[in-house]
Each structure stands twice: as C-alpha cells, then as structure tokens.
Amino acid sequence: xxxxxxxxxxxxxxxxxxxxxxxxxxxxxxxxxxxxxxxxxxxxxxxxxxxxxxxxxxxxxxxxxxxxxxxxxxxxxxxxxxxxxxxxxxxxxxxxxxxxxxxxxxxxxxxxxxxxxxxxxxxxxxxxxxxxxxxxxxxxxxxxxxxxxxxxxxxxxxxxxxxxxxxxxxxxxxxxxxxxxxxxxxxxxxxxxxxxxxxxxxxxxxxxxxxxxxxxxxxxxxxxxxxxxxxxxxxxxxxxxxxxxxxxxxxxxxxxxxxxxxxxxxxxxxxxxxxxxxxxxxxxxxxxxxxxxxxxxxxxxxxxxxxxxxxxxxxxxxxxxxxxxxxxxxxxxxxxxxxxxxxxxx
Amino acid sequence: xxxxxxxxxxxxxxxxxxxxxxxxxxxxxxxxxxxxxxxxxxxxxxxxxxxxxxxxxxxxxxxxxxxxxxxxxxxxxxxxxxxxxxxxxxxxxxxxxxxxxxxxxxxxxxxxxxxxxxxxxxxxxxxxxxxxxxxxxxxxxxxxxxxxxxxxxxxxxxxxxxxxxxxxxxxxxxxxxxxxxxxxxxxxxxxxxxxxxxxxxxxxxxxxxxxxxxxxxxxxxxxxxxxxxxxxxxxxxxxxxxxxxxxxxxxxxxxxxxxxxxxxxxxxxx
Numbered sequence: 373x374x375x376x377x378x379x380x381x382x383x384x385x386x387x388x389x390x391x392x393x394x395x396x397x398x399x400x401x402x403x404x405x406x407x408x409x410x411x412x413x414x415x416x417x418x419x420x421x422x423x424x425x426x427x428x429x430x431x432x433x434x435x436x437x438x439x440x441x442x443x444x445x446x447x448x449x450x451x452x453x454x455x456x457x458x459x460x461x462x463x464x465x466x467x468x469x470x471x472x473x474x475x476x477x478x479x480x481x482x483x484x485x486x487x488x489x490x491x492x493x494x495x496x497x498x499x500x501x502x503x504x505x506x507x508x509x510x511x512x513x514x515x516x517x518x519x520x521x522x523x524x525x526x527x528x529x530x531x532x533x534x535x536x537x538x539x540x541x542x543x544x545x546x547x548x549x550x551x552x553x554x555x556x557x558x559x560x561x562x563x564x565x566x567x568x569x570x571x572x573x574x575x576x577x578x579x580x581x582x583x584x585x586x587x588x589x590x591x592x593x594x595x596x597x598x599x600x601x602x603x604x605x606x607x608x609x610x611x612x613x614x615x616x617x618x619x620x621x622x623x624x625x626x627x628x629x630x631x632x633x634x635x636x637x638x639x640x641x642x643x644x645x646x647x648x649x650x651x652x653x654x655x656x657x658x659x660x661x662x663x664x665x666x667x668x669x670x671x672x673x674x675x676x677x678x679x680x681x682x683x684x685x686x687x688x689x690x691x692x693x694x695x696x697x698x699x700x701x702x703x704x705x706x707x708x709x710x711x712x713x714x715x716x717x718x
Numbered sequence: 719x720x721x722x723x724x725x726x727x728x729x730x731x732x733x734x735x736x737x738x739x740x741x742x743x744x745x746x747x748x749x750x751x752x753x754x755x756x757x758x759x760x761x762x763x764x765x766x767x768x769x770x771x772x773x774x775x776x777x778x779x780x781x782x783x784x785x786x787x788x789x790x791x792x793x794x795x796x797x798x799x800x801x802x803x804x805x806x807x808x809x810x811x812x813x814x815x816x817x818x819x820x821x822x823x824x825x826x827x828x829x830x831x832x833x834x835x836x837x838x839x840x841x842x843x844x845x846x847x848x849x850x851x852x853x854x855x856x857x858x859x860x861x862x863x864x865x866x867x868x869x870x871x872x873x874x875x876x877x878x879x880x881x882x883x884x885x886x887x888x889x890x891x892x893x894x895x896x897x898x899x900x901x902x903x904x905x906x907x908x909x910x911x912x913x914x915x916x917x918x919x920x921x922x923x924x925x926x927x928x929x930x931x932x933x934x935x936x937x938x939x940x941x942x943x944x945x946x947x948x949x950x951x952x953x954x955x956x957x958x959x960x961x962x963x964x965x966x967x968x969x970x971x972x973x974x975x976x977x978x979x980x981x982x983x984x985x986x987x988x
Contacts, residue, residue, distance in 0.1 A: 376803070376804070376807060376841060377758060377761075377762055377840065377841070377844040377845075378762070378804065378807070378808075378837045378838075378840035378841040378844065379807060379837065380762060381762065381763070382759055382762055382763045385762065396869075396870060396873050397870050399872075399873075400870030400871070400872035400873050401870070403872050404872055409932070409940070410928070410929070410932040412872075412875060412876075412879070412944070413879065413928050413931040413932045413935065414925070414928040414932070415876055415879070416875070416876055416878075416879020416880050416882070416883060417879070417883050417887070417924050417925075417927055417928040417931065418924060418925075418928070419876065419879070419880045420879075420880050420883040420884045420886070420887040420888075420924075421887055421920060421921060421924040423880070423884055423887070423888070424722065424884075424887040424888045424890070424891035424920065425891065425917050425920065425921075427721050427722035427725045427888065427891060428721075428722055428891055428894075428895055428908070428913070428916065428917065429720075429721060429907065429908070430907065430908045430909065430910055430912075430913035431907035431908060431909060432910075433909065433910065438907060441917070446921075458872065458873055458876050459876065459880075461873065461876075462873070462876045462877045462880045463880065465877060466857070466877070466880060466881065466884070468848065469848060469851075469852050469857065469860070470728060470729050470732055470852065470857075471725075471728065472796060472800050472845045472848060472849060475758065475844045475845065475848060476754070476755065476758055476844070476847075476848050477758050477759070477762055477844070539766070540766045540833070540837065541807070541808075541810065541811065541837075542810055542811040542813075542814040542815040542830060542833065543810045543814065544814065565910060566910060566913065566914065566917075569910055569911065569913065569914025569915075569917075569918075570914050570917050570918050570921065572914070573914050573915055573917075573918030573919075573921075574918055574921060574922065577918065577922060578922060581922075581925060
C-alpha cells in the first residue's frame with residue numbers, strides 16, 4: 373500500500389514532498405503554540421505505540437488472513453489533527469528508513485496519503501461531527517468505521533493519481549482505480565472496526581482520556597490556511613484527474629458553427645494583425661489543444677470520437693498548470709484589490 | 719518468531735551497523751543525506767524504458783559498501799525480503815504493454831518487459847541507497863542533519879522521541895503477544911475483540927508512561943524549551959564527497975555510459 377520510488381517521477385514526488393513539507397511546517401507551528409508541554413513526550417510515545425501496534429497481527433474473521441492496524445485515526449482521536457499528523461509522519465519515516473517500506477522520494481506521497489486524509493479530513497469532518505461532545509458506544513463505533521473507510525478510500529485514490537501521473541507503471545487508470553478502491557473498501561472496514569475496538573476499550577477502562585482529548589482542542593481550527601489548502605487540493609484533483617473526463621465532443625458553440633458553416637471553427641485570415649497574433653499564440657502555447665505537442669503521433673484509430681476518458685499526461689499537466697495559473701492570478705488580483713481598498717479607506 | 723520480534727531485531731541491527739567506524743561513518747550526516755537524495759532523484763528521473771543507463775549507478779552503493787566496511791549480506795537479505803513487493807508492482811507492465819520494442823536475434827522483447835526490469839533496477843538502487851544511508855549514519859544523525867537543513871524542530875524532536883521509545887514499546891508489545899500465544903491452547907490467531915483489548919492495554923500503559931516521562935523531564939529541569947547538542951563539522955572532506963558524487967551522478971545521467979563503453983569495446987575487438 374505504500375508507494376515505491378520506482379513508480380514515481382521526480383515531478384510528482386517533488387510536488388507531494390512540497391505539500392507534505394508545508395503541512396509538517398504548519399503542524400509544527402501549531403504544536404509549538406500549545407501551552408501544555410506534556411504534549412511532546414505524549415506525541416513521541418504514542419507514535420512508538422502505533423509502530424508497535426502495527427507489528428501485531430490479528431486474524432480477519434471469515435477470511436482467515438491476517439491484518440494490521442494503520443493507526444491514523446487512533447492518533448487523531450487521541451492527539452488532535454496537527455500532532456497526529458506529525459506522529460504519523462514520524463512513523464512512516466522510520467518505516468521508510470529502517471524497513472525500506474516505501475522509498476525516500478515516495479515518503480512525501482506516503483505521509484500525505486496516510487496522514488493528511490485521516491487527520492485533516494476523517495477526524496475533524498467526520499469523526500467529530502458524529503461523536504460530538506458526548507461519546508457513546510454506538511456513536512464511536514459508527515464514527516470510527518465511517519471515518520476510517522473514507523480516509524482509506526481517499527488515500528488509495530491518492531496512490532492511484534500519483535502512480536498514473538508519474539507514467540511509469542502501465543496499469544490503465546480505470547483498472548487501477550477499481551482495483552485499489554475495492555481492496556481498500558475491505559481494508560478500510562477492517563481498520564474502522566479495529567479502531568472502534570481500541571477506542572471502545574479505552575472508553576470502558578479510562579473514559580477520562582477520551583474526554584480530555586475531545587475537549588483539549590480549540591474550535592478555531594478552521595483557519596484561512598486550511599480552507600486555501602483544501603481549495604488547492606480540490607483544484608489539483610479537478611484539473612488533474614477530472615479533466616480526463618472532459619468530453620471530447622464539440623461544445624455548444626462549435627456544434628452551432630458546424631451546423632451553420634460546415635466547419636467547427638471559423639477560418640482565420642492568412643494576413644494582417646490577426647495572422648500576426650495567431651502566430652505569436654501558436655509559438656507561445658506549449659499546451660495547444662490542452663495536450664503536449666506530439667512530435668510523432670502513434671498510429672491509432674483516426675477520426676471520430678477519441679477514447680474517453682482521454683487519459684493523457686499533457687491534459688493532466690495542462691489541467692494542473694491551468695489551475696495553478698488561475699490560482700496565482702486570483703491571488704494577484706486579491707492582493708491588488710486589498711491594497712486598493714486599504715488606500716481608499718484612509 | 720512473531721513479526722514484532724523480527725522488527726525489534728531489524729531496527730537494532732541497523733543501529734549497530736551505524737555505530738561502526740570508517741571513513742564514511744565519520745563524514746558529516748548532512749553530506750551523506752544530500753548525496754543520497756540527489757542519487758535517488760537522478761535514478762528516478764530516467765524514463766520507463768531505460769535499462770543500460772541505470773546500470774552504472776550501481777557504483778554508488780558498491781563503493782559505499784566497500785568504503786564503509788558494511789557486510790554485503792545485510793543489504794542482500796533486505797533486498798530479497800522486499801523483492802516480492804517490487805515484482806508485484808511491476809508485473810502488470812508486461813501484461814499491459816505488449817508493443818515489441820527491440821529484437822535480439824530471433825527474440826522479440828516487448829516494452830512491458832523492459833519497463834518491468836527497469837522498475838526492478840530502480841527499486842534495487844533506491845532501496846540500497848536508503849539502507850546504506852542509515853547504516854552509515856545512525857537514525858539520530860539523520861534527524862539532526864534534517865534539523866540543520868531546516869526541518870521544523872518539533873518534527874525532529876518527534877522523530878528522536880519515536881526512535882528512543884520504539885524499542886521500549888516494541889519490547890512491551892512483544893511480551894503481550896507472547897503471553898497471549900502461550901495462553902491460547904489451539905494456537906488460533908488473535909481475534910479482533912482480543913486484539914482490541916490487547917492493544918488497548920498497551921495504549922493505556924503508553925499513556926501512563928508518557929506521564930511518567932514528562933514528570934521525569936520536569937524533575938530534571940525541563941521548562942518547555944528543548945536544546946539539541948550537535949557536534950558536526952562540515953569540512954573539506956564533506957565538500958569533496960558531496961560535489962564529487964553529485965558530479966558523477968549528473969555525468970552518468972546526462973549520457974549513457976554503458977552504451978559508450980560497449981561501443982568502445984566492440985571497436986577494440988573488431
């Protein structure tokens with residue numbers, strides 16, 4: 373389940389490392405602000421606990437095979453999102469260095485897939501909403517199950533995206549997605565059940581631990597940083613993966629044009645200012661038609677509708693690049709406007 | 719031996735290797751960390767059909783193994799253990815990519831097989847580099863190097879604490895597992911309810927232990943600020959090591975040395 377270096381391209385690995393490093397920096401700052409210094413040894417020792425717990429196997433009823441705990445959700449429940457992310461990151465680092473479980477470049481991807489989704493999506497958005505301030509057995513059970521399931525599904529989807537955008541493995545997107553998501557449905561269910569089992573034990577034996585953990589976090593966690601990060605991730609996903617599903621059929625305007633003039637685009641005049649601007653545009657567009665310029669096209673079925681989804685590295689990259697440029701433009705416009713309003717206010 | 723006891727041995731053995739003495743061991747950890755990262759980036763940046771250009775990159779692990787006086791067995795053992803995962807990941811390539819790319823005599827080789835072997839090679843190279851890094855620089859060395867290179871202190875502290883208490887907790891977990899195994903008469907595996915209680919017990923003991931650790935730290939004068947003692951020196955040897963190896967990697971990446979050597983040999987033979 374951990375990604376390997378051999379399947380990653382430097383671009384994808386580097387991007388995910390940047391995302392992970394940013395999240396680690398953010399979480400470190402948040403943990404430093406905590407007034408309670410017993411946090412630091414607690415984080416360290418709980419990380420060691422998760423490591424040890426991962427080494428203990430249990431048998432899955434019905435199949436006879438053995439499984440082991442992932443641990444992201446338990447850490448999030450006991451420590452809160454930021455500290456749990458750091459703890460999970462440290463566990464994965466040790467695994468990568470000592471057990472060669474995922475490479476050093478893939479460590480960025482693995483920390484993001486296995487740490488970000490349970491700690492920042494599964495815990496605050498699902499577990500806390502279901503459990504609220506009054507943990508009861510039924511609520512904890514369902515909350516743990518659902519949040520573990522969703523966290524693992526998102527993590528598995530992350531692996532699929534990273535592998536396919538790297539382009540080294542030959543697995544087609546559809547097969548890979550179906551395979552990964554279905555396997556992780558089962559794994560997620562088991563993880564949820566085991567998490568619930570451990571948390572329920574703690575609830576019965578020492579409920580004050582859960583109470584302390586639940587009330588220890590400030591509710592002002594929804595900061596602008598998180599919202600922006602969320603939007604960025606959503607943009608990347610939409611631009612990157614969902615662009616493959618963009619229909620290749622002509623859009624409304626092109627259809628109307630083709631009905632009227634018999635062509636899908638208006639023919640441009642070969643001279644004058646339009647030709648000059650068109651020439652400049654041709655030279656500067658390195659992603660014309662939302663695809664990389666193909667030097668030699670691999671011969672395939674010509675004409676008609678292309679394959680859908682049009683999984684193409686060029687489309688993905690142009691989607692992501694477009695997303696980034698859009699975000700940068702939006703940020704620039706926002707900054708400009710901010711400066712303007714401040715001047716006008718004085 | 720259960721999985722948890724094997725884990726105990728593996729971490730311990732790598733730490734023992736890191737405490738040896740050799741030219742490589744005495745280098746500043748930052749040099750070794752940066753060189754390994756550049757190596758991994760270079761190896762990973764090859765496209766999926768490259769085979770011959772990857773082979774010269776074996777020089778880095780081989781030279782470090784020799785100069786660091788490391789036993790070759792530990793590396794080979796680890797690689798053999800990881801090999802099934804590598805094969806599992808790469809085996810889909812020959813199935814999906816059947817385009818014939820090269821012909822050797824009467825043998826047609828499809829692109830899928832080429833990329834499969836390329837994946838295995840990349841696997842071997844990157845994993846060897848990471849393992850040799852830890853075997854020549856202890857884990858704490860790598861953590862302190864990270865801190866010097868700019869990683870947030872809280873995260874580095876987290877890593878150091880984890881490493882320190884790993885052995886304690888793995889030992890405790892192993893005792894729990896052994897106790898359960900000795901008390902189970904027909905030897906069936908741990909069911910989920912028992913697992914929940916076992917791990918839950920371990921968790922409660924862990925939380926108590928964390929309290930005692932914090933109290934011990936306070937007794938010894940802990941007031942919230944942690945100070946790290948680092949005795950590093952980045953000298954001329956480290957500069958030569960880092961720049962020398964990085965130049966070699968970039969040179970090997972830029973041109974296909976195997977092809978050149980092969981051509982020269984064939985010319986000499988003719």
